[in-house]
Amino acid sequence: xxxxxxxxxxxxFVTLLIGNVVKKSTVNYIIADYKSxxxxxxxxxxxxxxVTPFKSxxxxxxxxxxxxxxxxxxxxxxxxxxxxxxxEREWFLLSYSAKWLGEEEVIYNDMKGKVDTxxxxxxxxxxxxLFDEADIVVGQNHRRFDIKKINARMLMQGITKPxxxxxxxxxxxxxxxxxxFTSNKLGWMTEHLNVEFKKQDHGKFAGFKLWKECMLENDxxxxxxxxxxxxxVLSLEELWLKLRCWDxxxxxxxxxxxxxxxxxxxxxxxxxxxxxxxTSLSKFTQYRCKTCGKFSRGRVNHFTKEKRAxxxxxxxxx
Ligand SMILES: [Zn+2]
Numbered sequence: 258x259x260x261x262x263x264x265x266x267x268x269x270f271v272t273l274l275i276g277n278v279v280k281k282s283t284v285n286y287i288i289a290d291y292k293s294x295x296x297x298x299x300x301x302x303x304x305x306x307x308v309t310p311f312k313s314x315x316x317x318x319x320x321x322x323x324x325x326x327x328x329x330x331x332x333x334x335x336x337x338x339x340x341x342x343x344x345e346r347e348w349f350l351l352s353y354s355a356k357w358l359g360e361e362e363v364i365y366n367d368m369k370g371k372v373d374t375x376x377x378x379x380x381x382x383x384x385x386x387l388f389d390e391a392d393i394v395v396g397q398n399h400r401r402f403d404i405k406k407i408n409a410r411m412l413m414q415g416i417t418k419p420x421x422x423x424x425x426x427x428x429x430x431x432x433x434x435x436x437x438f439t440s441n442k443l444g445w446m447t448e449h450l451n452v453e454f455k456k457q458d459h460g461k462f463a464g465f466k467l468w469k470e471c472m473l474e475n476d477x478x479x480x481x482x483x484x485x486x487x488x489x490v491l492s493l494e495e496l497w498l499k500l501r502c503w504d505x506x507x508x509x510x511x512x513x514x515x516x517x518x519x520x521x522x523x524x525x526x527x528x529x530x531x532x533x534x535x536t537s538l539s540k541f542t543q544y545r546c547k548t549c550g551k552f553s554r555g556r557v558n559h560f561t562k563e564k565r566a567x568x569x570x571x572x573x574x575x
Pocket of ligand 1: 548
C-alpha cells in the first residue's frame, strides 16, 4: 500500500476534531495536551500522531476509485449499441484513494506497471481491509457506483467473503435531497463550496486522454492520475464536513460512543437548547450543536396526557 502524507496544517487537524474555527494558540495548547496524554477524548491511532476524533467514535473512511474503460470493437461512432461479444477486454479497477477522517495520510494505490495483467486483486484486497475496518464509508455517488463496482470486482477476482457491514454517506445524495445547486458534480460543488481543497482539473491529459495514457503506462499520466485521485478524496472530505450538518439522514456518531453524554450526531457534546421541536402529538426540547450547527431534539415528550388528548388531528380525505 502506498501512503502519502499530505501534511495537514495543525489548525485544520484540530478544527476537524473540535469545531469550526480555532485560533492557532488554542491549537498548540490542544496538541501539546494531546501529545502529553492529558486529553482523554482523543486516542492515538499510530506512532505518527494520527488520531481518531473523540473516544470510540466510528471509523469513517472517505474514498474514491477510478476504473478502466471496457475495450470494445465497433464500426461506427454515433449512437452505437454494443453486444457482449463485442467486448474485447472488461473494465477493472485502475486506482483508488482513501482517507480516514481525522488522520493526515491519504492512502493511494494504482495499477501502474500492471495494466497488461488486468489483475486488480491487490487494490481490491486493500479496499476490502479498509472497508472491513470502517464503520462508515463516505463518497460521491459511491452508493450507486464505487461500492458496487468494487463489490463486483471482488467477487470476479475470487474475494468471496464480504467485508464487515458498513453504513454509507453519499455527498451526491445529500446535495440532491437538500440543495438545488447548478450542478451536483464533485467538481462544481468543491469549486464553489470548498476553501482548502478543490477537485483538480486534469492538467496535461484532458478528459479521456488521462485514462488512455494510463492504460498505455505513461508515467506522466499516472502521476497526474495520482494527484487527481488524492485531491478527489481531500476535496470530498471538506465538502462532506460542510454538507453533513444540513443532512437529517446522516449516521448518528453518538451511537458509537460508550458514554451516556448527550451528543449531536457529529459527536460533539457542545449543545445549546434552542426552543422546541413539535410533531403532531409531541413537544420536545430542541438543541443546536455549537460545533457543527446541526439541530437535534430530545426524546422526552413535554405534553401531558391531557394536552395530547385535547389535540385534534386532520381528517385525511380521499
Ligand atoms: Zn454537531
